[in-house]
Amino acid sequence: MAVNQDNVKALGIDIGSLTTKAVVLTDGEVLSSSVILSADTAELSARTAAGEALGQAGLSFDHNLYIVTTGAGGKSVPFGQRQKSITTCLARGIRYLFPSARMVIDMGAESITVIKVNERGRLSDWGNQDKCAAGTGVFLQQMAKLMQMPLEEMAKLSSKAKARAGISSTCAVFAESEVISHVHRDPPTPREEIVAGIYLSMVHRIMVLCKRIGIERDVAVVGGVALNSGLVSILEEEIGSEVLIPDRPQTAAALGAAILAREDIDKGCLIT
């Protein structure tokens, strides 16, 4: 059934294990976006996030939408038109946000992904390590619990550190026990040093990934953890240059998915 392609809106949904993000795009401009905590099912998460984003844009599910889904739950959403892998979506998203970026570090809840894009904005390489959550949002939350302070406070505290406690970067379990021993040491290691050490260990893990595929500037950082200024400043130190962070770093992949949706619409793909 042919549809008037002019008023078809592009919608990208990134269903992650911790959060779900949605972005509505029209003619190359972002109309709205949303970030919500993921629900029990991928479908419910997708509906809720999409619903919010659509609502903000003055739209609803009744409108003509072309939907591309991505993320851990990307395949479990029956009402989408296409599913694309997170890496392809990230490449598109970052191309839009920072055309000069050649490398993107996605610090998500459960894993770190590093991708490289070429001058044409095409994904050229990627690496990820999700075996041990020693470099992710989940790990940081656990650490915040151990340190008994909220994440925001941790970020502010790390900038005061004069030194950084040595903490293993090879395994989350080791890192946890090392943090505990720092806290209970006699005399205890200063808290800002522990926090800075935690961040440093995460950064080391990120750096191994980056070096394996070869660092290329400009480097962009996306994902929820990109909002952590303490960690980002240590990352910049290790990379040796400033990194580019979009205003809404969590929605980069959803944006990319929306862009892919837009490409499909322009190609004349039909909404079924």
Place this chain on the structure above:
Amino acid sequence: MTTPTSRAENAKLHVLDRFRRVTQTFPKTDEILGYKSQGKKVFGWLCTYAPEEIIHAAGALPIRIVGYSHETDLEDGTAYFYVNNCSFSRSCLQLGLRGEYEFLDGVVGGSTCDGARRLFDLWRHYIGTPFHHVLTVPRKYTERAHNLYHDQVRQFHRHLEEFLDIQITDEALRHSIEVYNESRRLLKALYDLRKLSAPPITGAEAMEVLNASFRMPKELFNDYLRELMDGLSTSGNSYEGRARLMITGSHLNNPEFIKSIEDTGGLVVTDELCTSTRYWSDPVVLDGDQTPLQAISKRYLNNFPCARMFPSDERFDRILNLARDFRVEGVISQIIKYCVPYAHDRPLLTERLQAQGIPTLSLDVEHGTSGSGQIQTRVQAFLEMLESRQR
């Protein structure tokens, strides 16, 4: 934690500070940079199967390639080597990649283990030191193996001559052998003092001495060591521990690790480490009809074995003899994660030692670990077990 109990007040051995100072800025120590500033060459070697005397006889300074002296993040090492190669090889590579070894004119090693073998492959491609030589080291001790190794040693000798455009004469070799044998004799004398019930030097201090030996001209080291021996004989220092321990296993050169063990009350009296006993234990024997190269190659292949060699019993027998000579009560086997030859030997060696009434504490470590926390807890428990057996 207190240091091992002493009978007398332990006089500070100032000469030990000199050894410590040598290693503080390693790899770029004053001694090494000083040597280079004279227009001379510095060659890095890896493994006890690389014949140092030949480098020395060429008028160059042989220094040992080692990794960081503390446990650290190995981003570059891991990115190039992958996560499943031992942290020692990754550590060495990282130092090389970061330019810490850029003063080297050459690197020499043997096809000794997977880590070493690949270290040289990666080194050649990504670091590209001007002179690069890897000897084939057989795994057997047969006459045929000796002939092969001798052949390899001769090739190395020739390659070095070509590179430096000099002749490394038999005379020069004999002289170098003397210098190195003197080192070995002095180190043996040092270790013999540790056979005493209350040795005048701790295991950690002995490791500091050994570390310096890899990082400075041997002649100078011998002078320092002679002074140390004099100092020891007049210091009146003596150390006793809750038990006499021996350390075996992978490449280890962080004295902090040994100090951590000794802080719990054990006394490390000997070891089977390639950075200590195995480095100096056998002298080069020059008898009448052998050429210096023949004597050198014989010594190096027959030397106290690395776990790579076959049959393992050669290594096990020597370890047991050492344990007996030094009246060792417990063995601490520290093996770096992914150090395959040593990991394979561990069950068999533990059994052999057990049969001689010597228990083993198995520790899984990373290269450069200082041994605090968990390790000390386990050593404590081990010592308590040893003490309860004594009662």
Place this chain on the structure above:
Amino acid sequence: MTSTGRKVNKIDALLRACRLMLRMSKARPEPRKSEVMYYQMLADYYTRLLNAREAGDFVAAHTVFFPSEIMYAMDIVPMHLETTSWMTALFLGEYADLLSAGAELGLAPEICSPHRGLAGAFAIDALPRPDVILWSNMVCDNTAKSGELLMKLTGCPGFFLDHPFQNSEGEMNYLVEELADMVRFLEEQSGRKMDWDRLSQGVARMDRQIELLRQIGKLRQAVPSPFHPQGFLELLTIDYLFAGRPEATEYLETLRQELAEAVSQGKGAVPKERFRLMTLFLPPMYLIGFLERISQEYGAVSVTEPFFCSWGEGRLDPSKPLESVARKSYMLPEMRMYGPLDDRALSEIVDSAKQYKIDGAIYYADIGCRHTCATIKLFKDVLDELDIPVLILDCDVVDPTIASEEEIRDKLERFFELLEDR
């Protein structure tokens, strides 16, 4: 020991699995003759092993790349340790019991799983006790150090073959003498004499087999590629288990004929070939079936495998059998990766990428195989210069707990998307 009970259950189970594969290969709508031959050969191999005790045969267990042609020439029944180990994972999907037995022996988990499983298998009598253990340092420390423990577990005498690092004249001579020593050892232990004529014949056949492998390699360069996506496993098994055997020559000639026909008809192994891939190192055994399926689904074909299929140059001279056996050991594809990895080795990878017109490469980063993983960055950088993307998959060759089918599928799909997006 009697043949009932646990004592020989893995070989028995493997044999049944081989027979099943044989029946399946015959029952295909269009059976591939070479495939039928391949499974027949495997079935015969394990039948021989199963019946060895009763037939009064002498069984020599040996490690990978060991010159089994020597054993065939002496009428000794070879048992390839690592292949048996990973076939257990491949065909039976069971490995956990062997790995835990290995752990109980005190073997560190970092020791590669085929070797841990092997030691475990002997410890729990899951493999029949051979008459001798033969092992070498090809191609890593794990192999070099495995023998003494196996000797202890089985109570067998053993021989360690010391393979030198490079192929200089002196080293080649050393190897020949080591081989001669080994022959003497086997003669003493088995009471059988080496039949040098038979060995010469074996060498002549091996020479032919290597030629055929080279020709098959060339045929696979065709677009579309005629050999099925994970077919290289058959090719590497040929030399592992059947070096110098007449049936191996027959298999290779049949296969070559089939591929030549397919190429002349422009017929590819998959309906629509979309991605031509280079496989670096070995996929997990328990995933082979899955990889075949996903390859068909995405039109992705492994067209070249430098670690297993690129043989060194040169011919073997049957008149010098022992020298030829030595020479061949250096020509083996994986031995060429042993080192030193100089520019020649790296240019191999580049040439292969170009000749086979690959779109991408997949590196199976087997967590237990240290010396292969150390080449990942090297090869990746070399392929990067050709603008060829490389996917690195963390896995273990027999242990399924390291990487699940889902994870691998996810990563492969992303990789195929990346290739398509270009």
